[in-house]
Amino acid sequence: MSATLAELALRFGCELRGDPELRVDRVAPLGNAGPGSISFLSNRVYRRCLASTAAAAVILGPEDAADAPVAVLVCEQPYAVYARIAALLHPEPAVPPGIHPTAVIDPQACLEEGVSVGAKAVVGAGVRLAERASIGPGSVLEDGVTVGADSRLLANVTLCAGVTLGSRCLIHPGAVIGARGFGIAWDHDRWVKVPQLGTVRIGDDVEVGANTAIDRGAIEDTVIGDDVHLDNLIQIGHNVRIGAHTAIAAGTAVAGSVTIGAHCLIAGHVGLVGHIEVCDGAVIQAKALVTRSIREPGEYGGCLPAEPAARWRRNAARFRRLHHLERELRKGRAGGGPEE
Amino acid sequence: MSATLAELALRFGCELRGDPELRVDRVAPLGNAGPGSISFLSNRVYRRCLASTAAAAVILGPEDAADAPVAVLVCEQPYAVYARIAALLHPEPAVPPGIHPTAVIDPQACLEEGVSVGAKAVVGAGVRLAERASIGPGSVLEDGVTVGADSRLLANVTLCAGVTLGSRCLIHPGAVIGARGFGIAWDHDRWVKVPQLGTVRIGDDVEVGANTAIDRGAIEDTVIGDDVHLDNLIQIGHNVRIGAHTAIAAGTAVAGSVTIGAHCLIAGHVGLVGHIEVCDGAVIQAKALVTRSIREPGEYGGCLPAEPAARWRRNAARFRRLHHLERELRKGRAGGGPEE
């Protein structure tokens, strides 16, 4: 697939500065592009690569347009425009419809038109696969699962009983949706399991990363809103609710009964303790531990950055006697504090 | 399934205050309950929902009984009693015994009565499945695995060679038990793999969460005690030993050769470095990094809570020069410290 810069500018609402007839047929990074390729600048880190790029054209914001040595497509959201142009030039091959002969489909499952089920996939009783839903090889859909139209499960995904997925969802390999929540109650001399009676309801256009786990609700359902994007290896506990358009990076764990608003950005390795609320528009930085509800939109942080170990240890040692240090200094003494 | 409050009080040893003939047929959360449902109060966070609940009855502790607007079942462990009542009212459907025709069972496997093996499951040579053990679709049991009576593996579980599971275990989708431990030794100019000769022995009533990994031992076995509960996405390194009744929340990583006692509670995202011991009854808070053995029961913490980013940065910057700050203040100088 190829297009002229004029076609791209028109289709994606950019201002073109350069030859409208120039034709591109692929995307490439600024620092490793050649003739026929189109690149983009959105992260400041890569600004240094702009002046020497060999791309045919660059998608960028107005503030950078003057510095490009080649044709430019100027727009307000260069990364989004890049995404759309990349999808145009490199269209993803469609999954051909059809049921692989080794798939196991329960006779009580309902498959709409255009559905694809891969080799060794297992589809339980009462499952409903809407139009053009695609189930990857080795995936298991327990009884009563619903998958919306144009949703795509890759290989080895597990959807437990009763889970519902909206339309156009993308579920990556190894994801587990609807496993029993971690509900246990201490009973005299042993744990007793708390029945997990809810399920998981997932909206439209949701992405769930590889090996991410979303637990079913204890009484009510776990609910993931429309256009939520979850990266790999994330834990979503029982009864969690996540609002529309929220994105969460890899390795984050959300404990049970947390409510996260819409339009939140949560970085990697973040932890949220149970039973708290995060309002719409919160931005949480990497590795922060959120221990209380967040009621104001804005940015939240909570992890000290790594340093050379010797320097780190020096400060960490002081942290361990901060209490004593303060007391001592308030008293005006200057002797050495206890190390404990 | 339904029951009268009198029946429930009698069966679960509660004091009933209210109409003994009132009948309930389901559980519901305090804030979203209706006639015919029974709810519970155990987490203080939800106390505010008690006064306005529309549940037919509430299970709670003596301290809250007077404040309920409806019938109550009073007991010392309301969460555990709730768990038992929920299991009574919402019995889990039994897995029907039988071997799915697409399962692959090695002729040298031994299957006791009442066993269930799901579609596409693979059961290796020398595997023993005790009475009523249930293997989910797509699960793989390598050679020599033993699964105890009434244990249940959900979909896409992997048990590596020689792993043994006790009775009544519950293993969630994607869990991997018995993979090679992370044993490598530097040998002049490259890593050499250290053979992992042990296996994993798991006791009775153990729960292993979705996508959790438990590595096999290097020389001796990795050992998980009875009634241990592991949440999702947990890493258990080689040679780890975990005592009975310990519970660990999602995302925690236990490095190799750690010994954890009985009755410990370990929160999410905790890290334990290798070769240390944690005594019985330790409680470790979220995201703590345990770097030394814990020899006294009690609570341990080690993660600063998230704050609004501006405030966080202000304090974090001081942390980075804590060493200089202390030195300077001890000297009585008041000039600005180096930022480095």
Add this chain to the structure above:
Amino acid sequence: MSATLAELALRFGCELRGDPELRVDRVAPLGNAGPGSISFLSNRVYRRCLASTAAAAVILGPEDAADAPVAVLVCEQPYAVYARIAALLHPEPAVPPGIHPTAVIDPQACLEEGVSVGAKAVVGAGVRLAERASIGPGSVLEDGVTVGADSRLLANVTLCAGVTLGSRCLIHPGAVIGARGFGIAWDHDRWVKVPQLGTVRIGDDVEVGANTAIDRGAIEDTVIGDDVHLDNLIQIGHNVRIGAHTAIAAGTAVAGSVTIGAHCLIAGHVGLVGHIEVCDGAVIQAKALVTRSIREPGEYGGCLPAEPAARWRRNAARFRRLHHLERELRKGRAGGGPEE
């Protein structure tokens, strides 16, 4: 398999102190060894077990040789020598070649001699399995995957389209290599997916742990160098490059477009934010958050160790007003600082 101490000393270049004719047939830990077994001492933690060991012989460094009550094999790298002796005494059973009748092999796949494909494995079009490659039961190889000679995939592994693996790699159960990277761009009122056009290229002798996820590149490939060892539950983002001989422990997350050098050691639960570089020879301690490029080899740390909760809270509270404390003390006031 058994060997005399003389044979072992000769073969592995050790100095033998003790009876050369003594024969050993298994390895055992220092504290739990018996006649006929050989043990090793490499971690200082276990030095206390040396004096009372009942092993027939111990592999150790020159500094410990005088303290052993039994025969010793003295060498500079006792852990590596132990690994080689253990592999000699306990040879791993070879995977017998052959295609299980329930495996699904695309007619356009190319399988070299000695290949093994397990039950229920799925091998797509254009896949190439080199000599003696072994694919575990339930594993899925999408179209165009290449697996090098003598590489071994255990059960339920997923390799997405176009991923290439070198020779002698070992991929543990549940690993997902080549899933779509987490590339999304905000476009007015919703997220748009950024096409992930690269793939994953993995070198020779690489180990990938259970349930670890390695994302495919956005434009260029994600690249893992030779002899890299990744533990379980690790996240490797899109476009990451990792140099040869680097080892990473469980639970670590590497964000997109990070470049990690050769010979690095990265502990568990470490986080690296996107678009930074880590030079050759960096050592990063557990749970550190690396927020800037590391340009000097050496050790880096960044996580405060856990303490008894009461003591932890006392210091953590001071941390939260460190800014005020400093200001106040510089002013010479001694009144209580605001708690905020």
